[in-house]
Amino acid sequence: MSDTFIVGADMIKFGRYPDSSPFELAADAALLALDDASLTIQDVQAVFAGSTFNSASMVAQRMLQLIGQTGAPCFNVSNACAAGATAVRQAILAVKSGEYDVVLAVGAEKNPRGLMGGALTDGPPPEGLFGSVAPPSFFAEAGMIHVNRYGTTIEQIAQVAVKNHHHSTMNPKAAYQIETPLEEVLASEMIAWPLTKLMCSPNVDGAAAVIIVSEKKAREMGMGRAVRIRGSALVSDPFEPRTPDMFDPNTVARLGAAKAYEQAGLGPEDLDMVELHDCFAVAELLHYENLGLCADGEAARLIDSGETALGGRLPVNVSGGLLAKGHPIGATGVANIVEIVYHLRGEAGARQVEGARIGLAHVLGFASVAACGVHILEKA
Amino acid sequence: MQAQQRGAVREAKGRDLGTASNTIAGPEADLAPKSGHKVVRVGPDGEAWLEASRCSNCGAVMAERTRACRSCGARNTLVPFRPKAIGTLYSWTVVYRSFPGIKVPFVSAVVDVDGGLALKGTLRIDDHDSLKFGMPVRIEFDDAGGAKDKDGRPYVGFHFVAEGASA
Numbered sequence: 001m002s003d004t005f006i007v008g009a010d011m012i013k014f015g016r017y018p019d020s021s022p023f024e025l026a027a028d029a030a031l032l033a034l035d036d037a038s039l040t041i042q043d044v045q046a047v048f049a050g051s052t053f054n055s056a057s058m059v060a061q062r063m064l065q066l067i068g069q070t071g072a073p074c075f076n077v078s079n080a081c082a083a084g085a086t087a088v089r090q091a092i093l094a095v096k097s098g099e100y101d102v103v104l105a106v107g108a109e110k111n112p113r114g115l116m117g118g119a120l121t122d123g124p125p126p127e128g129l130f131g132s133v134a135p136p137s138f139f140a141e142a143g144m145i146h147v148n149r150y151g152t153t154i155e156q157i158a159q160v161a162v163k164n165h166h167h168s169t170m171n172p173k174a175a176y177q178i179e180t181p182l183e184e185v186l187a188s189e190m191i192a193w194p195l196t197k198l199m200c201s202p203n204v205d206g207a208a209a210v211i212i213v214s215e216k217k218a219r220e221m222g223m224g225r226a227v228r229i230r231g232s233a234l235v236s237d238p239f240e241p242r243t244p245d246m247f248d249p250n251t252v253a254r255l256g257a258a259k260a261y262e263q264a265g266l267g268p269e270d271l272d273m274v275e276l277h278d279c280f281a282v283a284e285l286l287h288y289e290n291l292g293l294c295a296d297g298e299a300a301r302l303i304d305s306g307e308t309a310l311g312g313r314l315p316v317n318v319s320g321g322l323l324a325k326g327h328p329i330g331a332t333g334v335a336n337i338v339e340i341v342y343h344l345r346g347e348a349g350a351r352q353v354e355g356a357r358i359g360l361a362h363v364l365g366f367a368s369v370a371a372c373g374v375h376i377l378e379k380a
Numbered sequence: 381m382q383a384q385q386r387g388a389v390r391e392a393k394g395r396d397l398g399t400a401s402n403t404i405a406g407p408e409a410d411l412a413p414k415s416g417h418k419v420v421r422v423g424p425d426g427e428a429w430l431e432a433s434r435c436s437n438c439g440a441v442m443a444e445r446t447r448a449c450r451s452c453g454a455r456n457t458l459v460p461f462r463p464k465a466i467g468t469l470y471s472w473t474v475v476y477r478s479f480p481g482i483k484v485p486f487v488s489a490v491v492d493v494d495g496g497l498a499l500k501g502t503l504r505i506d507d508h509d510s511l512k513f514g515m516p517v518r519i520e521f522d523d524a525g526g527a528k529d530k531d532g533r534p535y536v537g538f539h540f541v542a543e544g545a546s547a
């Protein structure tokens with residue numbers, strides 16, 4: 001089966017858009033990606049839209065209503081924080097099927113405000129009564145396993161936030177572009193031990209889009225700025241004995257990574273950069289190990305070494321990550337792919353990872369159950 | 381456990397109390413305490429216990445009321461069992477910011493309960509510095525913070541306490 005290529009990729013600046021609908025955000029990102037590819041909406045044969053909170057209102061069609069109702073088929077997917085990656089993967093499969101040569105994948109979200117979570121269950125509201133069902137607590141509990149097993153410290157977890165916020169100062173599209181020194185991260189409001197507010201990704205709006213084309217179309221357009229999709233994996237959480245009461249971000253992420261590496265015929269040693277799902281600072285450490293960037297138990301050493309900072313051996317989340325760029329749920333999985341594309345083309349500006357040829361984008365969605373999307377991209 | 385929950389109250393037959401066949405239940409039956417959590421079962425006399433299932437095909441333990449084993453997919457293999465109300469602390473966090481109206485801080489804990497069940501709950505403990513991985517805990521049933529369903533039936537919940545701590 002022939003390869004697929006990204007020929008257009010862009011995003012709007014993440015942040016608060018109180019006066020815009022999610023459809024407008026999606027439209028803005030789609031137009032940016034079309035312009036980037038020098039294509040028009042008339043060229044697009046199918047649209048895949050990832051949005052977690054807005055999917056029910058047909059985001060893709062509502063977006064076309066704003067930029068051109070061409071009659072192209074639309075697929076609206078919701079898959080928690082993996083919605084955007086799911087849309088991209090389905091777009092890739094649609095091109096691989098041979099039915100389409102040019103498709104658009106967009107992720108767009110207007111997040112609800114405040115702490116997310118809460119149960120749909122019968123019975124008394126569980127928060128506080130039966131532990132916590134808020135996302136920070138799930139990741140705190142998962143992180144505490146690492147703390148217990150390997151002696152990881154709150155300072156090491158905080159260093160993830162320091163690093164990613166530092167990276168964001170070089171990304172004009174990040175929602176927040178501020179340095180947060182270690183003392184400031186540690187001193188910010190404690191949310192759920194050991195996660196302070198600056199170790200939690202901010203709840204913002206946003207949209208990102210990519211144009212995916214067949215090899216035939218890519219050659220026709222010229223390969224100059226094209227990015228080859230080497231691996232595209234989407235998995236769900238397999239049964240694990242302590243789930244769902246004990247949230248397990250690891251098994252599903254390892255499964256997704258293994259599938260993507262296998263498809264790509266590559267391993268973690270081949271990567272030049274990674275954008276991973278740092279919804280909470282401790283998640284980045286867990287995913288260092290889940291993605292095979294270091295051996296189990298070595299994540300804290302890896303952050304301490306500086307190797308995952310810009311200029312290091314394997315920069316992680318040079319966009320600022322979810323922690324600083326912001327986390328508009330359904331947009332995130334497209335935005336981290338957009339970031340990799342910027343770098344593989346050498347167009348990432350001050351935060352450019354020098355000589356980047358291969359990058360990995362990872363997202364993890366969860367809502368008592370979980371999904372993981374992993375894409376491996378290569379400069380064509 | 382509150383005294384009135386222990387009172388001999390007739391078990392409400394069936395859960396569809398609104399249907400015609402069930403509306404003959406007397407007012408006291410409507411006030412029988414009911415489970416407020418997936419692992420809690422409440423008997424006709426108000427006595428509460430934990431219940432989970434173990435798959436006779438693959439051995440997996442689960443608290444959810446599933447349609448088949450969620451580990452191996454086998455049907456009709458889930459055998460209910462009653463874990464003892466004891467366990468060990470597997471992980472925890474101290475929650476300082478929660479949903480509006482929820483009293484903080486509190487300890488959100490995941491406990492390895494007797495029999496292979498993992499259970500999330502609130503661990504009532506004053507000294508957070510005394511939290512230790514693997515520490516023994518006990519499960520105590522409670523009135524779920526006084527919560528009642530829309531008909532006024534009280535829920536039975538649970539919380540964890542450190543083993544050896546007084547209730």
Ligand SMILES: [Zn+2]
Nearest residue numbers: 435438449452
């Ligand atoms: Zn089974």
